[in-house]
Amino acid sequence: MLEILDSSFDPGERLNSFSKTSGNAGGIASFIGRVRGERGDVSGLYLESYPGVTEKGIQSATDAAVKRWALVDVLVIHRIGTMSPGEPIVMVITAAEHRRAAFEACDFLMDYLKTDAMFWKKQTGADGEKWIEPRTEDYKDRERWT
Amino acid sequence: MLKVLYFGRLSDLAGRREEQFNLPERITTLSQLKMWLRKNRHLGEALDERYIKTMVNQKLVHEDLTLNGDEEIGFLPPVGGG
Numbered sequence: 001m002l003e004i005l006d007s008s009f010d011p012g013e014r015l016n017s018f019s020k021t022s023g024n025a026g027g028i029a030s031f032i033g034r035v036r037g038e039r040g041d042v043s044g045l046y047l048e049s050y051p052g053v054t055e056k057g058i059q060s061a062t063d064a065a066v067k068r069w070a071l072v073d074v075l076v077i078h079r080i081g082t083m084s085p086g087e088p089i090v091m092v093i094t095a096a097e098h099r100r101a102a103f104e105a106c107d108f109l110m111d112y113l114k115t116d117a118m119f120w121k122k123q124t125g126a127d128g129e130k131w132i133e134p135r136t137e138d139y140k141d142r143e144r145w146t
Numbered sequence: 147m148l149k150v151l152y153f154g155r156l157s158d159l160a161g162r163r164e165e166q167f168n169l170p171e172r173i174t175t176l177s178q179l180k181m182w183l184r185k186n187r188h189l190g191e192a193l194d195e196r197y198i199k200t201m202v203n204q205k206l207v208h209e210d211l212t213l214n215g216d217e218e219i220g221f222l223p224p225v226g227g228g
Contacts, residue, residue, distance in 0.1 A: 119227030120154035
């Protein structure tokens with residue numbers, strides 16, 4: 001399942017309802033990415049997507065993860081629009097028969113979202129506005145899965 | 147009508163996120179369109195930077211191609227969410 005939302009969501013609530021419907025999975029791993037405060041320098045974050053294309057890309061990464069780790073269930077939620085520090089941007093939940101598969105698939109999907117998913121991020125802060133692009137570390141993280 | 151989409155910092159340079167217009171006269175290829183946008187949309191050399199990707203009808207293109215004038219063209223700076 002994939003949801004791209006232009007309004008806030010409650011990760012706790014999502015995890016709760018996911019666990020109720022993920023059947024006989026022995027392990028569930030989840031990750032929540034939030035807007036960093038950067039020592040008070042960041043006042044907001046804006047994210048945009050390429051509607052249709054962004055969804056298609058995430059869906060194929062999700063399909064690949066389901067196949068590679070034999071996932072029982074997976075949920076990716078990603079925000080677009082304007083957000084404040086502390087607000088969740090992304091949530092990935094994976095359910096598998098055993099923990100390792102759930103952890104790894106969650107990690108893999110986050111690496112995809114950080115470097116390959118079609119989103120563009122603009123940060124507003126003390127220095128004005130600037131577009132943020134992936135860091136070298138993000139690309140290195142992604143290489144772990146090839 | 148041609149639909150042109152500018153993402154990320156390119157939308158700031160172009161002063162818009164998208165626009166629709168008829169293929170300008172004497173423009174028949176993607177590379178000619180880029181040249182035209184460079185002059186007419188204050189994009190300078192931004193579209194030629196090697197890490198800017200181009201999508202035509204939502205598919206990545208790596209080479210020049212002939213335009214009919216009804217395509218959706220997206221210019222994409224490096225992506226990243228999360």
